[in-house]
Amino acid sequence: MSIKQWVKRPFNIFIILFCLIFLGLFIFTLMNDQFYRTPIGQITHVEPHKSETTTDEHHNKDIKHQDTLTVKILNGQFKGKSTNVDNKYVASQADSEAFSKGNKVLLHVDHKLKDAYITEKKRDSLVVVVTGIFLLTLLCVGRKIGLQSILSLIINTAIVILAIYIHEISPQINLFALMTAGVVLSTIITLLLVTGVQWRTFITILSTLLGTFVSIGITHLVIQLTGGSGLKFETMSFLTLPPKEIFLSSVLIGSLGAVMDVAITISSGMYEILRRTPDISMTRWALAGRNIGQDIMGTMTNILLFSYLSGALPMILVYLKNANTVTYTISMNWSLEIARALSGGIGIVLTIPITIVLMQLWFKMRGVKQ
Template identity: 75%
Template sequence: MNSTKKILKRPFNWVVFVFCIIFLGVFIFTFMNAKFYDIPIGQITSIENKSTSQITDEHHNKDTKHKEQLTIKILNGKYEGKTTTIQHQYIESQADSEAYSTNNKVLLHIDDKLNSAYITEKKRDSLIVAITGLFLLTVLLVGRKIGLQSILSLVINTIVVVLAIYIHNQSPSISLFGLMSIGIFISTILTLILVTGWQWRTLVTIISTLLGTFICVGITQLVIHFTDGSGIKFETMSFLTLPPKEVFLASVLIGTLGAVMDVAITIASGMAEILRRTPDISMTRWAIAGRNIGQDIMGTMTNILLFSYLSGSLPMLLIYLKNANTVTYTISMNWSLEISRAITGGIGIVLTIPITILLMQLWFRMRGANQ
């Protein structure tokens, strides 16, 4: 009983408790929020398998095709409470179709009559809330106060990026890259102040993050300019009505920032801790310690960038290979932009290491150090 009282007296524990209540309430709400949707929503009450057949395409890929009749109860709109049947077919690989189960809730498109209904996709808000809630709860429990600040910075960063895209969408004459640059500047400052607090090394981290990010993006822009983008498959973004190079550079800017910021804050914090524990350390030895920290994280951070970029295009890569495209053509069409982004981020990571070390030494000397 006394231990429970002690736990409840801690303000942060109340934050976690309130978050759990809100998370649980929102999660439960997603199971009964159909009436709040403008789009018709239905629940699959039964599935009748009509036929199953083996199919082979022109590239000799074998698959199994299922034809089903779905009975769906409408949960909202003018047809609420009514039931309809929909003919549905899918292949087991689910490359271009989706399998459904009983009790699944789905989003529907209905024209003039109920029997014209067809499924557009599954209703996935419950899954999204569950994954997001578990992620935020884990960050809170592990990071505690810093975790709360990290969540706040994540929200701010998301708002900044979305706002930049929204402004460009409303006023296409305004450069998307310019808007993203302003957003990155604001985001970096707010994020680092929230996560590390306002300390002397915070300013160093902000400057080194911005320098590392914009220098590597500038190098990329120069390379693209002098090579005319040779080898980068901008045609894979041909569906855009915007200049693909500008969109590519904006995406590089966003993707590089996270890795560069991580490197800058790791080196700055490590060097600050070394200085605190050994205040009589020489400047040369201090710089070597910072370089060693940078070398330890350089490879892993570059790999994180590479894997993060490549993982998103893996399904499309497999589809290309399944349709008898060569490995070189498949990689060039699907991984050209991703590999370019990863290489650019790697340059930013490498540049940020000496920039942060030099700025830490410069700041230390400005504070009156004689070493």
């Protein structure tokens, strides 16, 4: 296919416009200092002062650095002026950050410029680049389905944020109830966008919701019967909300995506089998759906487990570096994550028979031949 023919396709024109928009956004983030209320500075010079090796009581070694940074203010009342800022950091950058010449940084300035200090790097350009690459990959690989996925991603994010915002302004409204409503709405919108308005879409919606809420119900029942023994809710003690409510809300959101993926894979696979072999027996058709479920069950459960456990990996290393035992470290950092993964895994497994049964019921009601 020639370049001229490629450009003539409507969706390819849309991809080109998309690239131009993100290129424009990237250029804008490089020059948008005037739109920030927070003072922004650019480091023009870094003067190292001293470095020293430190060893703590657990024999962890690190190197402390002390630099003086010359920062030029790019916006606000001090625009154009420069100031010196002391920066102390460790090589591991566990609780501090290193800066280099050319970095743009966000500053905190009370009244005098000489009292300014750096809060963090200005990262909007990096965010735009990573987001642009992610969305462009979705569009190039998924084409129209990729565009629908992007729309569903935006809508789902907005729904979750809206639920949290409503709870923030009206704390008397139960957070789990808000998340439940959000999950139902998110499931319906996502599947309608991705698969369109057709009979298997409604089966997928129903099986996704049933699989998710049955697993949540089982999780809640187990917590009630055991009193939550073994779950380290104290790791969420900084919250002023009931920890069980927060935990169940996180399980609800976290397991939804995996359950939805299983439901849509089985329903789409069974639909395609029936379309190609309309004379297949109901027993053999159900067996084909079960085989599809068995093929994806293990991988989806592993994906869910790794997704939860990976988030706690930095804290596990911190615990181990500070001479905590392996059992204590895992119990404090992976207790809730493993529980979430197990709850989601229950939802994944239950969704397989639920989807198959719903598909069979649908065709018994309307007839096998469509």
